[in-house]
Amino acid sequence: MSKGVLVDLTKCVGCGSCTVACKLYNGNAWDETTPTLGDKAKLTGKNWTVVHHKEVKDSNGQPVWRFVKQQCLHCKEPACVSACFAKAFQKTEAGPVIYYPHLCVGCRYCMVACPFNVPKYEWEKAFPLVTKCMMCSDKVEKGEAPACVSVCPADVFKFGEREELLKEAKAIIAKDAKYVKHIYGEEEVGGTDWIYISDVPFDQLGFKTNVTKRSLPSYTASFMHATPFVGITWGVILTGLYHYTKRRNQVSKENNKNIKA
């Protein structure tokens, strides 16, 4: 069982408390050029979570404002973890997908692998690292909500066991007709620990909706699992060939001393 967060987008008032809490907790500097709140908000090496402002239409065609918090979704089976050969990205038992800087070799495969374009690189630094939301793993480990979740004045978030939250989300959208009948993150890329419910279709809110429901590592798992066997078998074959040719050369040398090797 892993922890998760249920985000009810209909409750967000766009105050941006969560983005400030993230900066404070993680000691990230403010990005002078990229805001964390509004229509120009963008995830960067310094902005681990941002709140997008979307002007959309509600089900009655009326113009409405919605705010969408974006951060790492902490996939159940993360592509970044599977792509990282240095084990710098790891999925903890409690849920957060965390990053060990001392293991990272800087290949940025994780950035290519992530279906949501979450990991960012510290391009401006001389010795850059990859960065992303850690879901405040220290806090989650202790059973506390992540910093962003704990400061929300509007009750947008609910922190708890993912499976419990999923049940709750299902109950909410079944009971209240305003919600879109979809829980984002329930099945996307095999399920994410952060799940969203909304009254406006997710594609209009900037969510990537054309993602597969299969977990991304499962696409490669079958042949990636064969890697050690292929490696060992290939090694055995080559070693055998080496010894065979070495022996053959030795024998022919001894038999035909006049033939130049």
Next chain:
Amino acid sequence: MQNQADKEKERQVTRRGFLKMMGGIGLTGITATIAGCSTDPAGGKGWMPQQYQVASSFPVQVKGRIPIDPTNPSITRDDKKCVLCGQCVEVCQRVQTVYGYYELPIKDDITCVNCGQCTLWCPTAAITERDDIDKVVQALEDKSIHVVVQTAPATRVGLGEEFGMAPGSFVEGKQVAALKKLGFDAVFDTNFSADLTIFEEGTELIKRVTGALDEPLPQFTSCSPGWVKFCEYYYPDLLHHMSTCKSPQQMLGALVKTYYAKEKGISPDKIFSVSIMPCTAKKFEAARPEMNSAGKHAGKPELRDVDVVLTTRELARLIKSKGIDLTSLKDEKYDTLMGESTSAGLIFGATGGVMEAAIRSAYFLITKQEPPEALLNLTPIRGLQGCKEATVNIPGVGDVKVAVVHGLSNARPILEAVRKGDAPYHFIEFMCCPGGCISGGGQPRTSLPPSDEVRQARINSIYNADAHIYAKRKSHENKEVLALYEKFLESPNSHIAHELLHTHYEDRSKHLTVKKNA
């Protein structure tokens, strides 16, 4: 010899040796940087602002912050200074009953009445007024522009605090001197248009009472733009009760580009109109699309009645930035034409003041006799009690029941009563901010949260000036207002007075879902 040369060679750094050394340092550096000398995962280890030194969750009651639209004309927030202490939520929700009084999801607006009380409660000054000083400096530097300024009643009992004076210090003359020194071409008093408001609003009230005007009673005052917007959001069905009078700021603004322009022979588009206000909502009010009466009157609807509003705090910064020491300035007088005022206009700055001023003149307008002494010190409607009532007997009319409310949380019960038809009043004064304008969102910051002690000191200063400093205490004695009617406006509520001094309101309920039983 040979030995020494060898030693010399040893000491010399060879190219190979140098490169090896640099490579070694570089590799160590890279390793140290990348590893960060730590094998912990990335991310934070703990809280955070001073008040929460231990890493854990936020206290449940005090957290987060209010949403602020980046295009809000009144207030703005510096994220870097925000410590998520929750004080803005506290004041917005509990004192002003704005945040949390609408249903979620929101519609297409971030509900805000622009009162700026949050700027007074914010302990780190992350939330501040939107700074418009540059626009004023630019206008002052442009010699082809005639820059006119007006000062609200309440700024003269607040400004001194920014210069180290005690709360409530009365700096009317020094403020005028500072404004003249800054280069304003004319300095007028919003007290003047407060006196004018009494004529317009008093006449309107009498018309409502006598039935000459088909609008309901009680009449609501309309000088506080935060209150007006609150009513537009939450009680749009009661907007007919709202006096159609513009606020004193907007009345003076409209007159500067018509009456003053005409008297002085200056083209209205060469006039830049500034107002110094204790209020952040005045910035919003001045930007309301319909506040261009003078422009429309002159056939140039793009002209604004008031071009820029500066809060008391901004004026203090402007004065300081020019190296002027307010405390050492000699008192100066307001310019004539729209500079005369009575203390009835002055007390607009304190809660209950509009009502008291209105009663002083209504008595005269109805009975043609001077009001008795007791009406000049109407103590039941003074002070910091949230909702105050009084009954005044005016011969010929009978008992007039009035109520005074300040702070929007105090307004709700009265408004609900009016809605139900249970409010026995003829006239109700509403002030958005607790204590009235003297504690407006643009006034100098005080202790946190703002204390009644400071509010009371400012109120005392206003009533002290009312009793001891001002020569005239009744709006209808203001000679310049009388001259204005004679030369330009004809009579209260005349056609031209309606064109320039009255306004209409907007039902804003479509921008939010009002919470039922909030």
